[in-house]
Structure formats: C-alpha cells, structure tokens
Amino acid sequence: MTAILTRDELAQALGRTGQGDRAAFRAVYESTSAKLMGVCLRILSDRQLAEDVLQDTYLTVWRKAETFDASRASPITWLVTIARNRSIDRLRSGAPMRTAAPIEAAIDLADAGPLPSAVTEQGDDVRRLNGCLEQLDEKVARCIRTAFFEGVTYDVLAEREGAPLGTMKSWIRRGLQRLKACLDQ
Incomplete structure (x- = not known):
C-alpha cells in the first residue's frame, strides 16, 4: 500500500x-x-x-x-x-x-468565467477561502473540500459520511451559501 x-x-x-x-x-x-x-x-x-x-x-x-x-x-x-x-x-x-x-x-x-481553482490560486483569495471554510462545521467543510478539490461525487461523500444523499446535498448547499456570504463580506 x-x-x-x-x-x-x-x-x-x-x-x-x-x-x-x-x-x-x-x-x-x-x-x-x-x-x-x-x-x-x-x-x-x-x-x-x-x-x-x-x-x-x-x-x-x-x-x-x-x-x-x-x-x-x-x-x-x-x-x-x-x-x-x-x-x-x-x-x-x-x-x-x-x-x-x-x-x-x-x-x-x-x-x-474563471475556473474555481484559478480563483483560489490567488494568494489573498486562498487565505480568505480557507478562513471562511474554517468558520463552517468541520464535517461540512471537509465535504465541500472533498467534492470540489478532489472531484468526489455527492453519492460517494454520503456513503463515506454515513448520511443520506439528500442530507449530503443539503449540507453542501447550505455550506456553499455560508461560504458565499462570508466571501462577500
């Protein structure tokens, strides 16, 4: 291994x-x-x-x-x-x-528009994004990172976390809304 x-x-x-x-x-x-x-x-x-x-x-x-x-x-x-x-x-x-x-x-x-990865590569944006991710529940932040930076599907995330698919989608949707609000400040 x-x-x-x-x-x-x-x-x-x-x-x-x-x-x-x-x-x-x-x-x-x-x-x-x-x-x-x-x-x-x-x-x-x-x-x-x-x-x-x-x-x-x-x-x-x-x-x-x-x-x-x-x-x-x-x-x-x-x-x-x-x-x-x-x-x-x-x-x-x-x-x-x-x-x-x-x-x-x-x-x-x-x-x-610019790729999310291109946007996050900018130094200040990375710090702001990481700061906003740290304000989220640890599980939600981990799921968002895994879905968007590693390309893991919601189905796989739900299975990993032992949560129903609808719950996983809700966690990520609400987490993304909180991220947007944080980044807009």
Whole structure:
C-alpha cells in the first residue's frame, strides 16, 4: 500500500519532479492518481477516456512540474486543475463518447468565467477561502473540500459520511451559501 504524501511532501516531490527526479514523480503519481482519476471520471463518465486523460495529465505534470509554485496554490489544487482542464478539453475536442448521456449534458461543466481553482490560486483569495471554510462545521467543510478539490461525487461523500444523499446535498448547499456570504463580506 502506498503512503499518501502530506501537502509539504507533495510540494517537495513536485519540485524534485521539475528537476527530472523520476522517483519523486512516481511518489506524486502514487499519492495522487486515485484522486485525479476521480476528477477525470466524474467529468468524462467513461473509464477508458478518463484513463487516457489521466495519462495526459501526468505527462503535463512531468513537463510542467518546474512551474509549480507552492506559494500560489496547494499541490493538489494545482494537480486537480490540470486534470480538470484536460478532461474538459477532451469533452470539447469532440472525441467520441461511449456513454448514453447526450453531449448537451456537458454544457454545465464549461463556464466562461474563471475556473474555481484559478480563483483560489490567488494568494489573498486562498487565505480568505480557507478562513471562511474554517468558520463552517468541520464535517461540512471537509465535504465541500472533498467534492470540489478532489472531484468526489455527492453519492460517494454520503456513503463515506454515513448520511443520506439528500442530507449530503443539503449540507453542501447550505455550506456553499455560508461560504458565499462570508466571501462577500
């Protein structure tokens, strides 16, 4: 079983990856691939496409790890942003999808505004967001972080927390409303 790296260890491993350290890259992959696969799979709804995008994601990480700046974003936020962008790019490319859902369902994924991850990467915004998240109930904050930064579905979150799906959706909806109110101050 592979050990999950802490935030600092992951940032250091990304820095070494940027210098061509294959062992560090392996550690980054082993520590984050399950989370990033979840992000890709949630957006693409097709395991094979998600695996292809995950591979593209790690190729990008290998090539761009030297640009990672721990003062601007957490390592997982940086990695999730790459996976999310690659997944959305794949949707937009018109690559054949083998799912039964119509492509129109993907419209909700793309947003003309800045990506949430791009917004949170800004130093002051990160501090404000984290401060507002700390004001929420610990369980609600954890669920919001997991859903939005790791791409875990509400169904999976509900199962993990032992709560009904409707309750999980309510927790997150009310938590997001409180976050918005806090951030608007």
